[in-house]
Amino acid sequence: MTYNFLTLEPLSLDTVAAALARCLNVDVHEVEVADEGTDQDLRNWEALVLCEKTTVRGDVSTSLDVYVQQSVDPQPTERELASAFAWVTGAVVLFPAQEAVPSAYWAATAEGSVTRARLDVSDDDEARYTVETVEAPVAQLPRASVARIAEVVREQPIATPLAEAFAAHLNRLHPVETSATGSPFWLASDRLAAWEKLVRHMESAWASSGWCPPDLYLERLRARDELEGLLRSQLPDSVAVLLQNALDSLDALFTELTVPDPGVLREELLPADVRSSTNGWWWDRRPDPLPW
Incomplete structure (x- = not known):
């Protein structure tokens, strides 16, 4: 199963690996996390958990693309893993909503709350991420407006x-x-x-x-x-x-x-x-x- 997360806080490779291992109940040696500087030839492609970590700009610092092998049991939902990852790392974790609106995300906090968020991604050569609106206050996003996000209701399945x-x-x-x-x-x-x-x-x-x-x-x-x-x-x-x-x-x-x-x-x-x-x-x- 694949998971796509964005975190407000910058996270090291070791922090991401340890957190994923804990959240997925696997040995940390079975978690392979790589970033832009990782030598691809040295990676453990047979690991139970593979993660691509990318540094991004704006309100968001880190992008994580996580792949979990089918042999890992249980396989949490994206919401469950995002919430657990936020609690373990103390980071605010954004993950995409079901609705077919590119800006539609959820924000999971270390305190256990999950609220809708509207995320804007600029068209610059180096994209900039801005969390414009959240439906409940998030302390780490003081500039985001707090309001209901109407467009996702129309697209709700x-x-x-x-x-x-x-x-x-x-x-x-x-x-x-x-x-x-x-x-x-x-x-x-x-x-x-x-x-x-x-x-x-x-x-x-x-x-x-x-x-x-x-x-x-x-x-x-x-x-x-x-x-x-x-x-x-x-x-x-x-x-x-x-x-x-x-x-x-x-x-x-x-x-x-x-x-x-x-x-x-x-x-x-x-x-x-x-x-x-x-x-x-x-x-x-x-x-x-x-x-x-």
Whole structure:
């Protein structure tokens, strides 16, 4: 398994080797750490743990690319190893998040906390790393702003089994119409996925982000508006029945997870001149508390 870490603090080869050995419960002689000055011909390429250490510039000092042989057991997750490495070395360790946003990272501290971080990498010949934002204060990053990082929530992977089954069925029966971007069939699949993402995210208590940006909540609520319009006039009966069956399940779950709303949601999300014209029943219910 491979791991990609960045540390704020500079670390020596011996420190990295000792820390990896301790975290992975292997003998330190089975850990091979090399940097730019290491003679490649003298390396132990059969070691259980191989690590490439690179010195970098900016808020970050050290880059570590770690490869752990399959024979090492257990194989920790990236989060687990980063947290253990931070605790052993006393360093702040950054590791990439799952979301497909280049700046999306997590920061693990020696005190045991793990928080999201936004990392900028310059386009200079010698890249410079800047930690712009963290979602919780990190003492070693006094210049980083402390704020929620909205862009990763949009990219957060959320399973949508009902939308996937609906799209697969349309693709089998109407492949041309379903693949045509902007067609009613394509819109039905796309908007159903957006609605399901909102309901599943709500069901998970907003994991793993812990919140939902209001503009994203509004976008996915409007997806439900569009689905209603598609049901009424733009889909053949056979497709409308399939879509309604998927919506029945999601709408029931949405109802279970929300409370009646006298207008708080509209006030939070909509300008005053359009609040009264938004009529779907899903606008009359909201999560409690609101997730932003």
